[in-house]
Amino acid sequence: MRKSQSHGCGEQSMAINWKDYSSAEFFDEVMSSPGNARKPAKKLVSYLKTLSEEDVTARKLAAESTIKEMGVSFTVYTEGGNIDRAWPFDIIPRTISSKQWETAAAGLKQRLTALNLFINDLYHEQKIIKDGVVPEFVLKQSKNYRKECEGIKPAFGVWAHICGTDLVRAGDGEFYVLEDNLRVPSGVSYMLENRAITKRVLPELFEEVDIQPVGDYPARLFDTLEALSPRRVKRPVIVVLTPGIFNSAYFEHAFLAQQMGAELVEGSDLVVQDDCVFMKTISGLERVDVIYRRIDDLFLDPEVFDKNSVLGVAGLMRAWQKGNVALANAPGAGVADDKVVYAFVPQVIKYYLDEDPLIPNVETFLCYDDKQREYVLANLDKLVVKPANESGGYGMLVGPHSTKKERETFADLIKSNPRNYIAQPTLALSTAPTLVGKNELEPRHLDLRPFILQSRDTYVTNGGLTRVAMKKGSLVVNSSQGGGSKDTWIVDA
Amino acid sequence: MLSKVAERTYWTARYLERVENTARLVRVYDNLLFDLPRNVNFGWYNLITLNSAQQEFEERYKVQDERNVVKFLLGDEHNYSSVVSSLKLIRENVRTTRDVVPEETWELVNELNLYVNDNLQQGINRRKRHEFLDGIIKGCQQIQGLIYTTMPHDAAWDFLRIGRSIERADMTTRILDAGVSAVLQLVDDDNAVNSRQIIWGNVLRSLGADQAYRRTTRTSVRGDSVVHYLLEDKVFPRTIAHSLYIILISASRLPRSHELVAYMEELQLNIFDDADYEQQGEHLRDYLNDLQTELGAIHEKIASLWFPIYE
Numbered sequence: 001m002r003k004s005q006s007h008g009c010g011e012q013s014m015a016i017n018w019k020d021y022s023s024a025e026f027f028d029e030v031m032s033s034p035g036n037a038r039k040p041a042k043k044l045v046s047y048l049k050t051l052s053e054e055d056v057t058a059r060k061l062a063a064e065s066t067i068k069e070m071g072v073s074f075t076v077y078t079e080g081g082n083i084d085r086a087w088p089f090d091i092i093p094r095t096i097s098s099k100q101w102e103t104a105a106a107g108l109k110q111r112l113t114a115l116n117l118f119i120n121d122l123y124h125e126q127k128i129i130k131d132g133v134v135p136e137f138v139l140k141q142s143k144n145y146r147k148e149c150e151g152i153k154p155a156f157g158v159w160a161h162i163c164g165t166d167l168v169r170a171g172d173g174e175f176y177v178l179e180d181n182l183r184v185p186s187g188v189s190y191m192l193e194n195r196a197i198t199k200r201v202l203p204e205l206f207e208e209v210d211i212q213p214v215g216d217y218p219a220r221l222f223d224t225l226e227a228l229s230p231r232r233v234k235r236p237v238i239v240v241l242t243p244g245i246f247n248s249a250y251f252e253h254a255f256l257a258q259q260m261g262a263e264l265v266e267g268s269d270l271v272v273q274d275d276c277v278f279m280k281t282i283s284g285l286e287r288v289d290v291i292y293r294r295i296d297d298l299f300l301d302p303e304v305f306d307k308n309s310v311l312g313v314a315g316l317m318r319a320w321q322k323g324n325v326a327l328a329n330a331p332g333a334g335v336a337d338d339k340v341v342y343a344f345v346p347q348v349i350k351y352y353l354d355e356d357p358l359i360p361n362v363e364t365f366l367c368y369d370d371k372q373r374e375y376v377l378a379n380l381d382k383l384v385v386k387p388a389n390e391s392g393g394y395g396m397l398v399g400p401h402s403t404k405k406e407r408e409t410f411a412d413l414i415k416s417n418p419r420n421y422i423a424q425p426t427l428a429l430s431t432a433p434t435l436v437g438k439n440e441l442e443p444r445h446l447d448l449r450p451f452i453l454q455s456r457d458t459y460v461t462n463g464g465l466t467r468v469a470m471k472k473g474s475l476v477v478n479s480s481q482g483g484g485s486k487d488t489w490i491v492d493a
Numbered sequence: 494m495l496s497k498v499a500e501r502t503y504w505t506a507r508y509l510e511r512v513e514n515t516a517r518l519v520r521v522y523d524n525l526l527f528d529l530p531r532n533v534n535f536g537w538y539n540l541i542t543l544n545s546a547q548q549e550f551e552e553r554y555k556v557q558d559e560r561n562v563v564k565f566l567l568g569d570e571h572n573y574s575s576v577v578s579s580l581k582l583i584r585e586n587v588r589t590t591r592d593v594v595p596e597e598t599w600e601l602v603n604e605l606n607l608y609v610n611d612n613l614q615q616g617i618n619r620r621k622r623h624e625f626l627d628g629i630i631k632g633c634q635q636i637q638g639l640i641y642t643t644m645p646h647d648a649a650w651d652f653l654r655i656g657r658s659i660e661r662a663d664m665t666t667r668i669l670d671a672g673v674s675a676v677l678q679l680v681d682d683d684n685a686v687n688s689r690q691i692i693w694g695n696v697l698r699s700l701g702a703d704q705a706y707r708r709t710t711r712t713s714v715r716g717d718s719v720v721h722y723l724l725e726d727k728v729f730p731r732t733i734a735h736s737l738y739i740i741l742i743s744a745s746r747l748p749r750s751h752e753l754v755a756y757m758e759e760l761q762l763n764i765f766d767d768a769d770y771e772q773q774g775e776h777l778r779d780y781l782n783d784l785q786t787e788l789g790a791i792h793e794k795i796a797s798l799w800f801p802i803y804e
Contacts, residue, residue, distance in 0.1 A: 068607060070603070254591050254592070262592070269495055279495060280495065280801065281495055282499050282749075282799045283748040
């Protein structure tokens with residue numbers, strides 16, 4: 001390894017004590033045993049070992065000021081108003097071998113391909129239901145099934161163009177799918193910014209290690225969206241539709257629009273005339289071809305959904321139904337984002353592709369099934385219970401960390417609406433070494449959200465957004481609930 | 494270009510200009526008060542009058558002293574035109590138009606914002622004030638430089654130029670007005686000639702125009718000549734004539750601007766007809782006031798032509 005800077009002597013104080021780092025019974029992403037790094041992390045760890053206490057502190061400060069200067073923030077809603085918080089970031093990257101990632105990426109492509117075939121089927125013939133693979137009531141009671149979408153034929157038969165799938169690694173070191181986000185998944189800008197920060201903070205390592213780049217995502221997203229244009233024009237007009245500055249993901253909306261060279265619009269910038277969508281410009285009205293919408297279905301069009309929505313555009317659904325504008329993701333795509341549907345994804349893959357899933361699901365108990373519900377109710381202290389249609393980590397019960405009263409509340413909730421709840425074993429989520437307090441190294445649990453794009457082609461990010469539960473022992477990684485993040489390195493090793 | 498983006502770009506330029514002008518103004522006052530004889534009644538409160546902010550100031554402060562005036566202009570979040578408020582608005586505007594300005598604009602704006610917030614207390618105290626104000630001016634110039642060197646000359650560029658020019662012209666009328674009113678307040682004694690020269694010299698300096706004035710006019714610093722220069726000189730970037738010219742050029746490059754361009758051409762021909770440089774009294778102040786009103790009218794025309802309509 002290249003000698004770095006001028007510490008020279010070997011007697012400096014070692015800031016990071018790698019020898020005592022242990023993640024106990026959990027699978028650790030970076031260290032295989034105390035003092036021993038896994039193969040993809042070897043160069044990383046041996047480099048970090050050369051840093052003195054002052055070096056580590058300096059790098060941490062550099063990361064903090066970079067984050068502030070780059071204005072990387074997310075919004076937290078509190079009683080005292082909305083606060084823009086700087087993005088919590090840990091400077092030690094999380095590493096994955098490129099070989100293992102290849103399999104995972106193939107599995108993610110397989111999964112989204114099958115899910116799109118599934119959604120398309122649901123809004124047309126519903127063969128999978130007629131063939132008895134997915135029970136009818138799952139669909140009938142789905143909150144995200146939209147009658148308005150029946151019979152519509154989006155380009156390439158694709159409904160979910162942008163998907164964020166949460167992967168976890170359990171004790172055996174294998175990837176499992178925890179959930180698919182097919183509505184308006186967010187986080188990809190943080191994946192890109194995390195890399196930009198790490199390049200500034202640990203530049204030496206990018207010369208030493210073959211780290212797969214992540215920077216082409218905006219270009220791929222642009223290609224994905226451009227292919228959807230209903231007008232065959234040379235330069236279709238693509239816009240990013242945001243709910244506005246008060247949305248927690250506004251930073252990302254602006255970032256992606258800028259990176260793609262697309263217009264960032266709010267509902268009030270758009271108008272529908274003769275079933276076509278136009279934006280209000282300094283030259284008058286200009287036709288819009290593709291809308292990457294970052295608002296939920298129900299706010300899209302006050303004529304069809306929520307009458308009071310000021311975020312959407314009156315007439316938008318009409319324009320989409322007539323094929324005059326493309327919406328990504330298509331309305332109604334969220335029907336496959338239901339956690340009960342999730343439990344059926346292995347069968348869905350088998351049914352449409354005649355393949356076995358390359359990435360397994362986490363074992364899931366469906367509360368509508370009498371037998372499984374009985375098991376869930378008897379084991380609430382061991383399980384994680386999730387509502388079928390929430391996102392952002394809200395409305396969950398983490399059994400082992402719950403009180404008796406919380407478990408009783410959930411037992412009642414499950415009994416009164418069994419269709420709306422699923423349960424999973426509490427996972428032994430993998431960990432990675434994270435700097436806490438005054439440069440101490442401790443294991444923290446994490447997950448991984450890769451992003452998958454699909455229209456004419458299918459693309460998977462190199463890695464994804466690693467989210468870290470910054471609280472000791474916590475399994476909740478959502479940024480709205482005190483989570484942080486790390487850069488994710490797919491390394492040739 | 495979206496109408497909303499045009500509006501936000503325009504305001505970004507105005508606020509950026511406002512930040513720099515405010516910093517310049519306070520810096521010049523710092524110097525001015527050292528130079529003027531003690532018996533000259535020329536206080537910090539003039540900075541409030543000049544910005545037409547008497548009412549806002551009085552709602553917040555009882556004493557019209559240096560500390561309160563500087564605090565109000567630099568660090569008061571309740572003053573919409575203060576440096577911190579303007580920076581906050583620049584940040585919100587750039588944040589929502591990041592796709593049309595050079596990428597690094599956002600970072601530089603954040604840096605400037607952090608700099609101001611981190612050093613505000615010191616900046617209000619006189620000892621470190623000069624350094625603090627220099628830092629603000631440099632930060633603004635860095636952003637202007639970035640825009641100047643890396644931004645394509647597209648519609649966003651023109652809206653930035655228009656916003657900057659209107660704000661500049663507005664500030665020039667205000668600084669001239671402050672000069673006229675300061676001279677009117679002078680007691681006619683032995684010091685008067687000297688004091689007049691100091692005041693007009695500082696009017697030029699607050700616009701960064703002293704060197705250009707001397708080179709162009711080749712005369713001493715006299716009221717009539719300074720006012721004439723700052724209104725009518727065609728090549729100095731902060732004069733009224735030049736600002737109006739830039740607005741005209743940029744407007745003519747933007748869509749649907751025929752009427753506005755015709756109006757601006759007409760204006761160019763006769764706007765200085767009523768200026769009387771010999772009579773440096775209330776008449777001139779009225780004229781400067783009319784100019785400010787005219788700039789407001791131009792803003793309204795621009796807004797109704799290109800900006801979103803709010804119901």
